[in-house]
Amino acid sequence: MSLRETLLAERDDAAQRVRGLERELASALEAAAEGTADDEHDPEGSTTAFERAQVAAVLDQVRRRLVALDDALARVDEPGFGRCEGCGREIAPERLAARPWATTCVECAARR
Numbered sequence: 001m002s003l004r005e006t007l008l009a010e011r012d013d014a015a016q017r018v019r020g021l022e023r024e025l026a027s028a029l030e031a032a033a034e035g036t037a038d039d040e041h042d043p044e045g046s047t048t049a050f051e052r053a054q055v056a057a058v059l060d061q062v063r064r065r066l067v068a069l070d071d072a073l074a075r076v077d078e079p080g081f082g083r084c085e086g087c088g089r090e091i092a093p094e095r096l097a098a099r100p101w102a103t104t105c106v107e108c109a110a111r112r
Helices: 003-034 048-075 093-098 106-111
Strands: none
Touching: 003 048
């Protein structure tokens, strides 16, 4: 599979995940607005407000990944794609296989 195909597959997965999380969050917010969400909870468990916040945080993270994937797809055919924006060296193929949207090498990412 080419890097472009990998990016497209990752983008499709992220887009599907965003849609699912948006539905989940909308449903939880609707239930809260209707007053049907019972925030009484087991002292050992989490509140529905906490669970909504978790879904919102994951949704934000996946949306940011989607933006990074779109950016990588826009740059994938340009000269210099796969070079670290920090030090200019080539990003290891293993890193690009794991994170095809990566813009930095492992060393520069560790310094951030």
